[in-house]
Amino acid sequence: METPNNLCTCCYRTYSPNDVFCNGCGFPLQGTEQEQAFYQSERTAKEIDLGELTGKVESARKSLYWIAVLIGVSTFITYFGIEDEQEKMAQAVIAVIIICAFSGLAIWGKRKPTTAMISGLSLYLILIILSAIVDPLSILSGIIIKVIIIGYLIKGIKAVVEADKLKKELNID
Amino acid sequence: MDQQITQPIICSNCENPISAGIKFCSSCGQAQNEEELKTYNGKWPNLKQIALFFSIQLLLCVSPSFFESTTITSSLFFDIISAVAAISFFGYSWQENKHLLKWPNFSLKKLLLLIGLAIGSSLLINFLVGYINQTLFKADFSYYGPFMFHEYGSYLMILSIAIFPALFEELACRGYLLQKLLKIVDKREAIYITSILFFLMHFSLISFFWMIPFAMVMAYVRIKENTLWYGIAMHFFFNLTVCLIDILNPNNFF
Numbered sequence: 001m002e003t004p005n006n007l008c009t010c011c012y013r014t015y016s017p018n019d020v021f022c023n024g025c026g027f028p029l030q031g032t033e034q035e036q037a038f039y040q041s042e043r044t045a046k047e048i049d050l051g052e053l054t055g056k057v058e059s060a061r062k063s064l065y066w067i068a069v070l071i072g073v074s075t076f077i078t079y080f081g082i083e084d085e086q087e088k089m090a091q092a093v094i095a096v097i098i099i100c101a102f103s104g105l106a107i108w109g110k111r112k113p114t115t116a117m118i119s120g121l122s123l124y125l126i127l128i129i130l131s132a133i134v135d136p137l138s139i140l141s142g143i144i145i146k147v148i149i150i151g152y153l154i155k156g157i158k159a160v161v162e163a164d165k166l167k168k169e170l171n172i173d
Numbered sequence: 174m175d176q177q178i179t180q181p182i183i184c185s186n187c188e189n190p191i192s193a194g195i196k197f198c199s200s201c202g203q204a205q206n207e208e209e210l211k212t213y214n215g216k217w218p219n220l221k222q223i224a225l226f227f228s229i230q231l232l233l234c235v236s237p238s239f240f241e242s243t244t245i246t247s248s249l250f251f252d253i254i255s256a257v258a259a260i261s262f263f264g265y266s267w268q269e270n271k272h273l274l275k276w277p278n279f280s281l282k283k284l285l286l287l288i289g290l291a292i293g294s295s296l297l298i299n300f301l302v303g304y305i306n307q308t309l310f311k312a313d314f315s316y317y318g319p320f321m322f323h324e325y326g327s328y329l330m331i332l333s334i335a336i337f338p339a340l341f342e343e344l345a346c347r348g349y350l351l352q353k354l355l356k357i358v359d360k361r362e363a364i365y366i367t368s369i370l371f372f373l374m375h376f377s378l379i380s381f382f383w384m385i386p387f388a389m390v391m392a393y394v395r396i397k398e399n400t401l402w403y404g405i406a407m408h409f410f411f412n413l414t415v416c417l418i419d420i421l422n423p424n425n426f427f
Contacts, residue, residue, distance in 0.1 A: 015199070016199075018199075019199040019200075020199060020200050020201070020202070021197055021198065021199055021200070021201065021202035022197060022199070023192075023195040023196065023197055023199050024195070024196055024197070025196070025197065026196070026197035026202045026203075026204060028202060094378075097378075097381075098378075101381075112362055112365070114357070114358050114362060114366075115358070115362045115365045115366050115369075118366055118369075118370075119365075119366065119369040119370075119373075122227065122369070122370055122373050123369075123373060125231070126231070126373050126376065126378070127378075129231065129235055130376065130378070133235065133238050157220065158217060161213075161216045161217050161220065161357070162217070164213060164216070165210070165213040165214070165216070168206060168209060168210050168213050169204075169210065171196045171197065171204045171205075171206055
């Protein structure tokens with residue numbers, strides 16, 4: 001298994017002949033073939049987990065866009081039912097601000113996923129509560145979609161934390 | 174990292190000397206980030222605790238709206254419950270929070286500057302918010318209403334709007350919440366998250382344009398100076414200005 005220039009087979013760092021394990025990735029340089037295979041498979045399993053977690057974070061981030069879209073659609077539907085011009089104006093302004101907030105959070109989530117998702121989830125919950133104060137039945141409208149979105153966001157936040165932990169366990173970056 | 178200068182590093186597992194900056198011990202294969210990993214294990218439980226804190230705060234903010242109207246008794250009642258909640262959360266993590274109650278490097282100049290900033294921005298925001306409320310919603314809003322007809326109304330109002338929130342919101346947000354978040358995310362993200370949650374807890378979505386920046390300044394000062402007292406002073410004078418404007422001009426909102 002020894003490579004000519006003393007390069008680790010796993011992370012391609014140089015190592016000195018008396019190293020038992022690689023300094024950079026913990027690969028058992030002098031272990032048996034079985035030990036080395038075991039190390040490789042453990043590592044691959046963790047990397048696959050990491051990929052899955054990243055996918056979850058991404059779909060949670062996308063659900064922030066979905067919230068923006070849903071709010072846009074529902075405001076659009078109710079907008080023409082309102083008779084008072086002043087009220088119409090206020091509703092439209094509020095909807096535009098909220099849509100901008102969620103889209104902004106979704107974009108920001110590329111760089112700061114934890115912040116964007118915690119903020120997005122809290123904002124969404126507050127909006128649900130606020131509309132429930134005005135009209136308690138509004139909590140039931142589209143409740144399945146609401147639950148799905150909240151579930152995605154919570155899973156996303158958990159995935160960010162777990163992905164960070166897994167990266168640390170792999171001790172690479 | 175600090176250890177590397179003072180003493181040679183040894184592997185945390187087999188105690189073999191290892192060179193600085195390596196990730197795995199070359200004789201036993203132990204990853205050299207155990208301490209760091211421990212903090213990572215605590216992150217999800219810490220986040221759940223924050224979720225509990227936030228839900229309780231939301232509940233406290235929502236419950237007044239189930240009452241027909243705000244009275245002095247009801248608002249003081251909720252102030253006291255919020256205070257109890259803030260103290261219990263702060264006290265629950267007392268070991269990690271207690272240093273925030275100290276005031277290292279006390280600087281009168283800094284304090285006066287921050288108070289000046291708080292009063293100035295409070296005046297400006299009061300003017301802007303009054304203007305927005307009138308043009309967009311055609312409504313005036315006063316905190317003074319419920320307190321107006323009581324003998325000591327203005328004092329009670331200052332107690333309920335300036336003193337209580339300044340003390341206990343700071344204790345809860347910049348104390349407990351920020352300290353917990355620092356264990357989960359880096360400083361910058363912790364500042365963002367506390368500010369956004371602080372704003373959301375106020376249930377006033379229209380005030381995002383001033384509340385988030387104001388909260389960010391307070392969170393920044395709190396992290397930089399490692400004490401809650403600057404934030405408490407700023408928060409107190411900010412709210413006091415709002416109170417005084419209301420008390421002095423009950424019919425004339427700019």
